[in-house]
Amino acid sequence: MTVPAVSTFSFPTTIDFGVGAVAGLGDRLAGLGVSRPLVVTDGGLVEMAAFERVREALDAAGVSSPVFSGVEPNPTDANVSAGVEAFKGDACDGVVAVGGGSALDVGKTVRLKSTHDEPLIEFDDAKDGASRIRNEMPPMIAIPTTAGTGSEVARSAVITVAEAGRKVIIFSPYLIANVAVCDPALTVGLPPHLTASTGMDALSHNLEAVAATGYHPICEAIGLQGISLVAGHLRKAVTDGDDLMARHQMLMASMMGAIAFQKGLGAAHSLAHPLSTELGMQHGLANALVLPNVVRFNREAAGDAYARAAHYFGASTRRTGDDDVVEAFATAIEQLNADIGLPGSLSAAGVSRDDLPRLADLAFEDACHTLNPRPCNRDDLLALYEAACG
Numbered sequence: 001m002t003v004p005a006v007s008t009f010s011f012p013t014t015i016d017f018g019v020g021a022v023a024g025l026g027d028r029l030a031g032l033g034v035s036r037p038l039v040v041t042d043g044g045l046v047e048m049a050a051f052e053r054v055r056e057a058l059d060a061a062g063v064s065s066p067v068f069s070g071v072e073p074n075p076t077d078a079n080v081s082a083g084v085e086a087f088k089g090d091a092c093d094g095v096v097a098v099g100g101g102s103a104l105d106v107g108k109t110v111r112l113k114s115t116h117d118e119p120l121i122e123f124d125d126a127k128d129g130a131s132r133i134r135n136e137m138p139p140m141i142a143i144p145t146t147a148g149t150g151s152e153v154a155r156s157a158v159i160t161v162a163e164a165g166r167k168v169i170i171f172s173p174y175l176i177a178n179v180a181v182c183d184p185a186l187t188v189g190l191p192p193h194l195t196a197s198t199g200m201d202a203l204s205h206n207l208e209a210v211a212a213t214g215y216h217p218i219c220e221a222i223g224l225q226g227i228s229l230v231a232g233h234l235r236k237a238v239t240d241g242d243d244l245m246a247r248h249q250m251l252m253a254s255m256m257g258a259i260a261f262q263k264g265l266g267a268a269h270s271l272a273h274p275l276s277t278e279l280g281m282q283h284g285l286a287n288a289l290v291l292p293n294v295v296r297f298n299r300e301a302a303g304d305a306y307a308r309a310a311h312y313f314g315a316s317t318r319r320t321g322d323d324d325v326v327e328a329f330a331t332a333i334e335q336l337n338a339d340i341g342l343p344g345s346l347s348a349a350g351v352s353r354d355d356l357p358r359l360a361d362l363a364f365e366d367a368c369h370t371l372n373p374r375p376c377n378r379d380d381l382l383a384l385y386e387a388a389c390g
Contacts (some may be wrong), residue, residue: 003184003244010277013153014179017252019244021183022053022143025096026061028179032139035065036093040107041098042071050145050186053264054098064089068110074167074276074283075102075161076338077120083110095140097177099199103285104142105157108175111137112157122159122219125171126367133172134377140176145186145252147237149199150224150258152180160277165263166362167273183253184247192238194282196340199234199250201284203227203333204268204291205257207309211302211369213262219263224308231312231336238340261300264371268294274362279351288337289346292330293387294372297380299326301373345390 007017008386016024021284029037045051046069057067068086071079087095087110097107109120115136123129133333142152151157156171189288190198202253208259209219229249236246272286303326310329313336343349360382365368369376376384 003248012090013151013176015153015182015255016179017178017182018353019183019185020250021181022057024028024184025054025057025141025143026063028141029061029063029094029096032094032141032178034139035307035336035346036092037094037141038083038090038092038098038110039065039068039096039098040071040110041069041085041103042073043069045069045099045145049140049189051098053186054096054143056194058096060233065096066092071099071106073102073282075106077162077341079106080109080113080120080159084113087114092138094138096143097140098143098145100144100146101129101151101158103192104149104151104341107140107179108151108157108272109159109170110141112170112175114138119163120159121163121168121171123168124161124164125156125172128310129170130172133174134173136318137174137371139336140177141179142252143181143186143252143380145184146190146194146198147187147247147254148201150202150256152177152182152258155262165245165319166365167277169367174259174296176235180255184244184251187247187251188242188244190241192241193242193341195238196234197274197282197284197288198254198335199230199237199284199340200291202250202257202286203230203234203282204259205261206230206268207265207291208268209257209260210309211298211373212266213306214263214371216263219260220305226253226260227294227309228312229253234336235339238275265317265368266367266372267297267376267381267384270363270366270369271381273366273368274359275284275351278359278362281349285342285349288342289349290331290388291385293384295326295330295333296311297376297384298372298374305373324327345388346385351389353386355388356382
């Protein structure tokens with residue numbers, strides 16, 4: 001199968017998708033009236049070929065673009081404050097965010113805070129923060145270099161706020177980037193372990209969206225297609241990082257996950273967030289290690305959804321919602337983790353059981369589990385951590 005050419009579509013973000021899409025960056029900036037964007041990224045990416053290709057596209061268009069590279073792997077409100085200072089100090093009129101979910105989320109919140117004076121905690125979605133967000137932000141173009149978070153099309157940003165001592169979800173349609181430039185070639189240099197963990201982040205987004213409470217059949221359909229792409233292409237993307245078709249399909253799966261999870265997420269994300277904020281674990285890896293047992297926990301409430309997803313993993317669907325099918329699906333996720341080189345448990349990833357009660361407290365404070373198909377309390381979340389430890 002030939003890798004598709006660059007396509008442009010809207011859903012609702014304007015998206016340029018395909019190998020070579022980054023070459024049109026200058027035209028996109030001109031169309032938005034941006035002449036001096038702040039490039040938001042992380043310090044490691046600025047040394048990589050993907051960032052150089054973005055820089056070449058900006059230079060070819062004659063665009064002056066100062067760079068802010070102070071984004072941490074689990075970004076904080078301090079990163080956002082430093083980015084806002086750079087944005088204002090360099091008299092920028094837009095944002096180009098380049099990188100994984102961390103850089104894209106900081107880019108969104110830099111543009112938010114460039115026009116909103118309230119402390120970042122005031123925009124916490126758990127406190128109806130969206131009502132405080134106005135449609136008064138500078139333009140932004142999002143350029144992903146990983147295939148996991150889908151932040152380039154998401155209407156949310158996740159930032160660790162020191163005052164709250166946890167990750168805060170900021171959610172508003174006004175946060176959506178004006179344009180997403182999705183070039184699979186920019187993900188080719190991603191190491192296998194990051195390809196694996198970010199790919200599992202894409203799976204968790206799609207799967208939790210499909211299973212989340214509420215009525216949104218459009219998101220469910222998108223999520224199921226995203227699951228099928230992960231099942232069919234993640235192993236190849238990890239074992240042969242130069243395979244452009246695998247990279248193309250995983251970048252699409254990532255984007256689909258972020259579109260789908262406007263329906264909601266679930267317990268896996270509530271469990272994963274404290275693993276990142278407290279222990280520094282990569283977010284996709286955290287999701288990968290807790291997801292199988294969350295599937296088992298939800299079997300009675302989401303068996304039908306899991307049976308549909310299980311089809312793409314080769315698990316039997318002879319009886320929709322059958323416990324055997326749900327168990328086979330959870331086992332298939334564990335096998336995928338093993339096949340792509342991820343640890344088999346939280347304990348294998350260095351998590352101590354002594355940390356679990358504190359992590360469970362924080363997981364229960366996280367709002368994602370409120371849309372989990374099976375209601376869960378703090379003790380349920382602790383038991384899920386314990387099960388994930390092996």
